[in-house]
Amino acid sequence: MSHNNTGFTVWLTGMSCTGKSSLANYIAARLHQVGRNVEILDENAIGEELWAGIGDTKDERVTVMRRLGFVGHLLTRNNIAVLVASISPYKAVREDIRRQIGRFVEVYVDCPTEQLIQRDSSGRYRRALSGEIPNFIGITEPYEPPGAPEVTIHSNGESVEEGGRKIFQALLDLRYLTTDEWKVIGGGEGGRRKAGPKTAKRRPVPGKGSRKARPASRAARVVKASKKASGRRS
Numbered sequence: 001m002s003h004n005n006t007g008f009t010v011w012l013t014g015m016s017c018t019g020k021s022s023l024a025n026y027i028a029a030r031l032h033q034v035g036r037n038v039e040i041l042d043e044n045a046i047g048e049e050l051w052a053g054i055g056d057t058k059d060e061r062v063t064v065m066r067r068l069g070f071v072g073h074l075l076t077r078n079n080i081a082v083l084v085a086s087i088s089p090y091k092a093v094r095e096d097i098r099r100q101i102g103r104f105v106e107v108y109v110d111c112p113t114e115q116l117i118q119r120d121s122s123g124r125y126r127r128a129l130s131g132e133i134p135n136f137i138g139i140t141e142p143y144e145p146p147g148a149p150e151v152t153i154h155s156n157g158e159s160v161e162e163g164g165r166k167i168f169q170a171l172l173d174l175r176y177l178t179t180d181e182w183k184v185i186g187g188g189e190g191g192r193r194k195a196g197p198k199t200a201k202r203r204p205v206p207g208k209g210s211r212k213a214r215p216a217s218r219a220a221r222v223v224k225a226s227k228k229a230s231g232r233r234s
C-alpha cells in the first residue's frame with residue numbers, strides 16, 4: 001500500500017432507519033466539493049450486483065458484510081473516499097474488515113428503537129412487528145453495537161449536519177482529511193459560509209458611510225456572480 005494513500009472507508013453501522021444513508025450522502029456531497037473521488041456502497045442499492053440471490057440468515061449477512069468490506073478495501077487502497085451504509089450487525093466481522101481495510105473509520109449511528117419505529121420511512125419496522133419479516137435486526141435478531149467506534153451519532157438528538165461534522169472532525173484528527181479540505185468543506189459551518197451571501201447581503205446603510213460602502217458591496221456582487229457562474233451552490 002502506498003504511503004501517501006488518501007483513501008479511507010467510513011463505515012456507517014446501525015439499525016435500519018437510524019440515518020446511515022442520509023449521512024453517507026451528506027458526507028459524499030461535501031467530499032465532492034474538494035475534488036475527492038467518492039464511492040457510496042449502500043447495502044440497499046447494490047445488492048443486485050454484489051449478492052443477488054443471497055438470503056437473510058446470519059451466515060448470509062456475514063457474506064454480505066465481507067463483500068462490502070472487500071470492495072471497500074479495493075477502493076480505499078486506490079485513494080477513493082468510501083462511504084459504506086450498511087446495518088452490518090456483527091461486531092467481530094466489522095473488526096475483521098477494519099483490519100483488512102486499515103484506513104477505516106467506524107461510525108455507529110444510534111437511535112432508540114421506539115423512535116425508529118415512529119420514523120419507519122421504509123415501512124419495514126411495521127412489517128417486522130406484524131411478523132411479516134421474520135428475521136429483523138434489532139427486533140427479532142440481535143444488533144451488536146461497536147465497542148470503540150471512532151464516532152457515535154445519536155440521530156434522535158443530532159441532525160445530519162451535526163453528525164456529519166463529527167465525522168469530518170474524526171477524519172481530520174486521523175489526517176484522512178487535510179485542514180485545507182476542511183476549510184473548503186466548511187470548518188464546522190456546514191459549508192454555509194462558502195456560499196457568500198452573508199457578505200453580499202450587507203447592503204450599504206443609507207446615511208453615514210453608504211457611499212464608502214458601495215465599492216465593497218459591488219466587489220461582493222462580482223465575487224458572488226463569479227461563484228454563481230462557476231456553478232457552486234450551497
Ligand SMILES: Nc1ncnc2c1ncn2[C@@H]1O[C@H](COP(=O)(O)OP(=O)(O)OP(=O)(O)O)[C@@H](O)[C@H]1O
Nearest residue numbers: 015016017018019020021022119121155158159160
Ligand atoms: N439525524 C437525523 N435526525 C432525524 N431524522 C433523520 C436523521 N437522519 C435520518 N433521518 C430520517 O430517518 C429516516 C431514515 O434515514 P436513512 O434512510 O438515512 O436511514 P438508514 O440508516 O439508511 O436506514 P436503512 O438501514 O433502512 O437503509 C429518513 O426519513 C431520514 O430523513
Ligand SMILES: [Mg+2]
Nearest residue numbers: 020021044085
Ligand atoms: Mg439506508
